[in-house]
Amino acid sequence: MHSDESIPDMIEKKAMKATHKALCKYGYADLTMKKIADESDRCKSTFHYHYDTKENLLVNFIQYLLDGFEKRMVPETEDPLKKLNGFIDRMLFGLGDEETAESFHTALIEIRSQAPYNEKFRGQITKNDEYILHITTNIIQEGIEKGRFKNTDPKNTAIVILSAIYGARARHISTDRNATEELRTALDWILDELIVK
Amino acid sequence: MHSDESIPDMIEKKAMKATHKALCKYGYADLTMKKIADESDRCKSTFHYHYDTKENLLVNFIQYLLDGFEKRMVPETEDPLKKLNGFIDRMLFGLGDEETAESFHTALIEIRSQAPYNEKFRGQITKNDEYILHITTNIIQEGIEKGRFKNTDPKNTAIVILSAIYGARARHISTDRNATEELRTALDWILDELIVK
Structure with missing residues (x-):
């Protein structure tokens, strides 16, 4: 790896898009640098030059998921309840079609399941987890401040x-139940009781 | 596999205990029939004879987790809140030491992450999921009937x-946060608001 040289933006963009496509297509276990490169117009050696290993490329990819996360996942609206519901929907069902969301969540859970054995994955996933928790807490906090939510504990x-969103995504891909839809209904009911004024 | 012959109880018991030990020790990805057999006093060929493949042995193991599940995971008490809290504790922290619980949850998440590609795993995990949801719903239902819980929606x-328990277990093993302890605190607070009279 050439860690002293920063990766050119264009290469980074191509690498991240290709990794996303390849993860959805093949999952984590069968992923290779060759398969990732094949999803772009660059060859394997370019990605090896800039990222060295597949592991390193994936750590960059997990980091990349945070870039513009708030803008992508939190709808712009003045209504805190619409904001919270929109965020939950995007977290549960993704931004595109259902099949892509399922493949992508499957790959993310595979990567998560490797984190106990892989310090680099775990370090980056910890950062993502903390950031996403922070975003979620802020949405609830904003709803309380605007008087739209009950005076609840935002972080808890x-x-x-x-946690329920991550659990439902795991239950969804590993069972024949529509666990994300079930959680959506259950959360509607919980929010009504717990949060909405 | 000799599916026309049932597996003798003693072999089944040894196989299940050995699978549990081997999963905690090596995780799912590195698991072999040899490693499982080495955790018992039987040899690999005995397990191959009765279960044929590692996949088949693991499906039996997921099924085995349900045997006595309620007795093992739900404390015997007249107080529905103690029952619910005890169940949540056992689901989050296991029955033994913390390290074993973490290794075991890691292995279960690895198996879950393979379920999208493996119909047999998915079928068995669906059964387990539905049974555990049923048990949880019943605990809440009992609390409502006894007048100890608010008249809430038990299934939602x-x-x-x-879902939150499964998500927190995944967050716990894949980050440096103590996510199970954090969820325990958060649930205490939620139960107080939502359920307890």
Whole structure:
């Protein structure tokens, strides 16, 4: 790896898009640098030159998921409830079609399941987790300040909602139940009781 | 596999205990029939004879986790809140030491992450998921009937609690945060608001 040289923006963009496509297509276990490169117009050696290993490329990819996360996942609206519901929907069902969301969540869970054995993955996932928890807490905090939500504990509420979202995504891909839809219905009901004034 | 012959109880018991030990020790990805057999006093060929493949042995193991699940995971008490809290504790922290619980949850998440590619795993995990959801719903239902819990929706509440438990276990093993302890605190607070009279 050429860690003393920064990766050119254009290469980084191509690498990240290709990694996203390849993860959705093949999952984590069968992923190779060759398969990633094949999803771009660059060859394998270019990615090896800039990222050295697949592991390193994936750590960059997990980091990349945070870039513009708030803008992408939190809808712009003045209504805190619409904001919270829109965020939950995007976290559960993704931004595009259902199949892509499922493949992508599958790949993310595979990467998560490797984190106990891989310090670099774990370090980066910790950063993502903390950032996403922070975003969720802020949405709830804003709703309280605007008088739209009950005076609830924003961080504890965020921890339950986020954990439930991750759990439902795992249950969704590993069972024949529509676990994300089920959680959406259950959360509607919980928010009504717990949060909405 | 000799599916026309049932597996003798003693072999089944040894195989299941050995699989549990081997999963905690090596995780799912590095698991072999040899490593499983080495955790018992039987040799690899005995397990191959009765279970044929590692996949088949693991499906039996997921099924085995349900045997006595309620007795093992739900404390015997007349107080529905103690029952719910005890169940949540056992689901989050396991029955033994913390390290074993973490290794075991890691292995379960690895198996879950393979379920999208493996119909047999998915079928068995679906059964487990539905049974555990049923148990959780019943605990809440009992609390409502005894007048100890608010007149809440038992199934929706159970879906949120269970999803959050699975999500927190995944966050716990894949980050440097103590996510199970954090969820325990958050749930205490949620239960107080939502359920307890």
